[in-house]
Amino acid sequence: MSFAPDIIERLARARADLRMGVPIVLTGSGKAALVFSAETLNVDRLADIQSLDGKPVLTITARRAETLKARAYDGDVSRVVLPADVSLAWIQGIADPADDLKSPMKGPLLSERDGTADLHRAAIKIAKSAQLLPAAIVAPLEDAAQFSLDNGLTVIPVDLASPHLAATSPLNSVVHARLPMSLAEAGRLHIFRPEDGGEEHYAIEVGRPPRDKPVLARLHSACFTGDVLGSLKCDCGPQLHGALAQMGSEGAGILLYLNQEGRGIGLANKMRAYSLQDQGFDTVEANHRLGFEDDERDFRIGSNILKEMGFSAVRLLTNNPRKIAMMESTGIDVAERVPLKVGENAHNAAYLATKANKSGHLL
Numbered sequence: 001m002s003f004a005p006d007i008i009e010r011l012a013r014a015r016a017d018l019r020m021g022v023p024i025v026l027t028g029s030g031k032a033a034l035v036f037s038a039e040t041l042n043v044d045r046l047a048d049i050q051s052l053d054g055k056p057v058l059t060i061t062a063r064r065a066e067t068l069k070a071r072a073y074d075g076d077v078s079r080v081v082l083p084a085d086v087s088l089a090w091i092q093g094i095a096d097p098a099d100d101l102k103s104p105m106k107g108p109l110l111s112e113r114d115g116t117a118d119l120h121r122a123a124i125k126i127a128k129s130a131q132l133l134p135a136a137i138v139a140p141l142e143d144a145a146q147f148s149l150d151n152g153l154t155v156i157p158v159d160l161a162s163p164h165l166a167a168t169s170p171l172n173s174v175v176h177a178r179l180p181m182s183l184a185e186a187g188r189l190h191i192f193r194p195e196d197g198g199e200e201h202y203a204i205e206v207g208r209p210p211r212d213k214p215v216l217a218r219l220h221s222a223c224f225t226g227d228v229l230g231s232l233k234c235d236c237g238p239q240l241h242g243a244l245a246q247m248g249s250e251g252a253g254i255l256l257y258l259n260q261e262g263r264g265i266g267l268a269n270k271m272r273a274y275s276l277q278d279q280g281f282d283t284v285e286a287n288h289r290l291g292f293e294d295d296e297r298d299f300r301i302g303s304n305i306l307k308e309m310g311f312s313a314v315r316l317l318t319n320n321p322r323k324i325a326m327m328e329s330t331g332i333d334v335a336e337r338v339p340l341k342v343g344e345n346a347h348n349a350a351y352l353a354t355k356a357n358k359s360g361h362l363l
């Protein structure tokens with residue numbers, strides 16, 4: 001019998017630790033490292049890092065490295081050497097592009113090329129899954145077991161964690177109840193909870209759609225600004241309401257409300273992206289400057305919920321071909337694509353054009 005948390009539970013702790021500024025310990029391939037999120041680092045912890053033996057690096061993604069003209073010898077990540085007089089402001093300036101235009105000269109940056117980047121790569125994945133900026137201080141550790149015990153730190157063996165960082169967590173249905181809505185009176189809200197301690201996702205069932213026929217479905221990603229505040233910068237609010245209205249008038253449908261704010265980067269990072277957009281970058285460039293891919297969402301969650309609810313075929317309300325491809329590749333038949341063109345305005349016209357030109361959205 002063991003009450004010790006398993007690797008999935010330890011990963012959930014690791015995410016929470018990094019968000020609070022507490023370091024975690026990564027182990028693998030005979031090595032170990034102390035890892036801090038660059039975003040939540042403070043001066044006291046930086047001073048402690050400098051008192052350690054060994055050379056810490058600031059790990060960033062190749063996307064961020066491209067903007068900073070740093071070499072990414074490891075392909076997808078770059079291990080940037082800390083200068084002798086490193087300051088918290090220097091680290092934050094590399095991690096966060098907010099002041100890139102104000103102070104463009106950050107370098108020249110020196111990147112490490114010897115050794116492996118397995119621990120560094122895992123550090124970036126965990127930072128991303130914690131919805132932090134993808135930048136981490138990675139400091140080599142000698143006696144990781146004793147060090148983590150002495151300091152009460154969460155230890156993550158990378159080979160055990162990697163499959164879980166790449167997989168979609170199983171979800172369990174928690175509860176469902178009737179929810180009459182102005183656009184669809186015969187509504188029912190279902191709550192699904194992932195086993196990895198991540199965000200809950202919702203399914204709004206309209207009517208009682210037969211399970212043996214393609215159901216009118218929408219995979220909607222959370223957009224606090226569009227869905228709740230009525231932001232004009234995107235088309236999310238009108239799409240959400242348009243989809244519910246169509247389901248209401250047809251008397252049946254299923255809307256999945258996936259808590260993947262900002263195409264999976266979280267609201268804080270989405271607001272960082274908006275701030276870059278105010279400086280003239282488009283929605284895709286802004287994500288890249290922050291160190292993210294254009295779209296960090298995991299659409300497998302949507303097909304898992306549909307299957308869990310008994311559906312195997314959809315009439316999918318979308319303009320996004322990636323959603324169609326992901327449904328089909330995960331065993332949900334897309335019998336029809338139903339276009340959802342609503343909510344274009346003067347503020348979001350350029351955003352919608354970028355999605356069509358760069359992200360392949362259908363017009």
Ligand SMILES: Nc1nc2c(ncn2[C@@H]2O[C@H](COP(=O)(O)OP(=O)(O)OP(=O)(O)O)[C@@H](O)[C@H]2O)c(=O)[nH]1
Pocket residue numbers: 219220221222223224234236239260261262263264265270273274283287317318319320323355361
């Ligand atoms: N990172 C980032 N996310 C954004 C931006 N604008 C909107 N979003 C997010 O983009 C997502 C939009 O999701 P969806 O409504 O599924 O839209 P879609 O992928 O374009 O696909 P369809 O609407 O189905 O055609 C939401 O999570 C928004 O929060 C932006 O400028 N940057």
Ligand SMILES: [Zn+2]
Pocket residue numbers: 223225226227234235236237
């Ligand atoms: Zn939106």
